[in-house]
Amino acid sequence: MQAKKNKNTAVILGVAFVWFTTHFGGGFASGAQIYSYFVKYGIACLILPVLAMVYNGIFFAYSLRFARKHEVYDYRSYNNAFYGRFAPVFSNLFEVLYICVMCVAPAVAFATGGATLSTLTGLPYLLCTFLIGIFIFVVAVFGTDLVRKVASILSICIIAGLLIVYIPNIVSGMDGISKAAESMRSAELPLGSAVYSAFLYGTFQLSNIAVFVQHARSFEKPSDAGKSMGVGIVVNALMMVMVALGLMSVYTDPGMADASVPTLFMVQNGVGASFMTPLISLLIILGAVSTAVNMVAAMVKRICKEQREPAGTSQKPKIGKKEIAAALICCIVDFGIAQFGLLTLIQKAYSLIAYLAIPVILIPYIVHMIATRMDTKSPGEKTTVHRSEDDYEKASKGQVDAAVKVVRQKTVADGVYDTGMPAKKALYTGHIGDGKIYGKARKTARRAGERICGYESRSNQRRKDGFS
Template structure:
């Protein structure tokens, strides 16, 4: 094997790995439980079959643009990246982004704590408080070891999650084809306006935009800036397909009267599908893995941002590590507290609030930047 072949394979593995950082960040507690997909897509009727792809294409453009910019200009923590990206407007928008990301850091990992803790409690019978503490300890330990470990964990978790989801969803979708057809017919009889479904998908994609703070740190491993486009292209395919599959799975129980009150639609699907005895613990484990993966990526990004700021002043390696531990601990404690408000409240209210905050801070400035710089070529 010559050097060119080795380099090509290394580049491909990096592109693959970073693409799955997107998936593991996206596949959090709300996604895994089905509550997020139901709230933003399935309840808007038949449009749920195309809206996930639209939202992920929208996200893919922005993520690829941001990561390509980070690699070209060699800015890999989100503060340095924002200062370079916003240019002379950085004193305003970099600080606004900090406020937005603090809100994200309070919501997304809190959802992970709530979902993982509730699922673990159901599986083991242990108190919810103890289970959320166990989830938090695991997130804390992984986050303090830096982005390289996070990326390796992301790839492993992605493979496990995708394999498990296929095992759970494909048999249930095939078993429930009649129910899916009935659900589609019911949805078509009283269709939701396309505009409402599109707006819901827009909100979903917009609150995800803050994840650019997670992704820029991984841009450093790309061999060339355009690898970011390839990586996010692959990420779009994976995320869109998995979301559509979850939509179809939830449609198998769409006409079930219990659907109106189900806080975890995925579990309702499994309990009314095939292999209940085997599928229930399996999907519960997947929910926990999905919840943990999101929180790990979010906490690691914040740790890097804050610790890099201290490193620019003065410190030895041991002191920097101590700071990282303290920062991660503070993040985990705050998220643990917020998780006590409950999963559905955080998904339905807090996520939409994040989307409205992201419109002036990320969406509008990025569109202007794309136009003025001709996609960062001018």
Template sequence: MKNSLLVDKSRMPLAMGIAFVAFTTQFGGGFASGAQIYQYFINYGIWCLILPVLTQGLYALFFWYGMRYAYKHKTYDYRSFSDSLYGKTRHVMSNLYEICYLIMIGTASAAAFATGGSTIETLFGLPYWLCTVIVAAFIFVIALFGTTVVRKCASTLSVLILIGLLLVLVPNIIAQWDNIMDSIGRMSAGEMTVLSQQSGAFGPALWSAVLYFFFQLASVSVMYQHMEPVTDVKQIDRAAIGMFVCNFVAMELSIIGLLAIAFVAELATASVPMLILVQNGVGASVLTPIISLLIILGAISTAVNMISGIVTRCVNAVERRMPTPEKRQQGHLTRNAIFTLIFTFLAFAIAQFGLMTVVSKGYAYLGYAAFITLFIPFVVHAIATRGREV
């Protein structure tokens, strides 16, 4: 047995590796901290308990469609995928999607840098810029060596994150079960959490959940590069089921746990709701470092997947112009390093401005961009072809 930290194909089926890439793409620092869960789900009332089924169902379905198309048409980066899917409209739509992807790099990746850097700063008291350099170094090294390493790291990080979630949430759900049931009762009666400015109506809750899906859909493009080693569509089918199960369980567990503090006064001024959960529950001295580690791992995993996707697109674009496979192989790692450095630095530079307000607004813009460039084209394509092209 190999003494490797990475969960490789010999230990884990390819389908689960792919599912875990999708998991780590969605599970970022915002999710780990609990802030994203409150912003898009719990703040909208009791509907938070059922809407993750819709959100994660749509997520798995659309990712399944995109991955099946990429596999069948051998489009292993998002530009070749876009040019193929959009057909005659590719000259407009493919370039629109390039803008969508850059918005994603500028929001999700920069947020990952900022969140990871802030957490390290809090833990060790190092200067913020140095903390983001440390995050950047991890991201650069992992993303540098291509999709195989990214997929292995995603598998490893997913296992660590899931274990960490269970360690943090399960004891606190058990210890604070009465508080959770009290919150559910109060929300069922129409009372809203201390963070909420919503009415509790179903319409706004549904729209918030769908908007969450829209901006998560933008990351489907990071999956295409992982279709190259696939040998059977059944692997993609299993991957879609795996990503639904992992993502739904993680989200539902987080929501149930965080309901314990839905009406705690300290939540109003907290930037990390998950930390308030632990401080009001059990094992704070042990679980606080685990939460911090989860946030850092979540931030790094998200940024790695995003940056890897655009690096693959750029490297493929350069290498397609080369006449032979031998020419493409020569200097491949150097080209990978150059583009990885460029986009890692771009996300790092944005994070230095501390644009967390802009970034939080950027998620909404990202959702609208994904609606135009991905959701509508996927639906139109599926109807027009009756699903025959996947």
């Protein structure tokens, strides 16, 4: 019993850590995100990161809970189930949003690595991003497996490096933080702009739902999603506030406004610069490379259909000319996007993703939360039965299995996604309109249930009563 409880706790913490490592990559380690969306908007930068993470945590918990409850663990199937009858529109819009993220995120990684290398060496930014691009291309083609194996270790190293760098600079820079707070108050920066900026930051992070839903499978029960994201809120918010405090220590320095890598600027003007500058620079570049390699590899996989290996073979998939060409095209596109500059990409491109996420994720999710009462009832229960669930539990196993067989046969014949157990559950409870069975298969399920299990839908009952 205790071992099971410990395992469940480990899973809850593990999924929270997935959010943590997804959020804190090379781009975050540069400090550009926190400076652009929070610090430059005033003293509210110490509170708004917490609110942004609470905002994210609510939506992430809702999506993970939905995925675990309905057993949909890849983002396409998840979107089809979540959006229900609107899936043909919103699932495809989500694909467009996801492709935008897959283009911008590697470009930010290119820019992060290039800006850091340029600051360290004094070489032109164009040349530095080109060198970073060559390195990313080579690793993406030949070393993806290695990067995946060390990705978690790299993330932990980045986190440890941030703690090593920021805590001493915060302690030694308390005077600078006090001056920054006074300067922010006297400037009377508008709170509305700060709140809107934090809203955009939280909204573009919502696109990570596509990454998270696969991890819902590991939860013992759907309610574990809320516990996991609660831990994630605390950890992410604390790290963001820590970075904001560190950047405030050099906020009043005239060079801070033009710094392309704020964390590096803070280290160069703080304590232990000789030791911490190469340390944080290396971690930022490694984090950027690992992020870009994973993104480029994912895009290559989407472009080049994977060939299925015969059963029993354990050979590694061969890298062909098509894969190399796809990786090269992705790197060239990302290199071109990176020339807009790190701060421009973070301020403009991330904001664009946020605007795209509003109609695709934010509004539909709010509507879904309201319509389903936080996923406690099926949306638009037009075919809800009048008999209780206990009545269906009394139905013979043969009756239910026969109905499920009819539904499955019709589902396969129509080329509609077959959900197996949810179909059986739908026949038991009569909740056919829960987004699990689509189109003609839904009607077939209702008719099969009425014929074999002996229940009547509300629509049929209304028809008998003389209503249209």
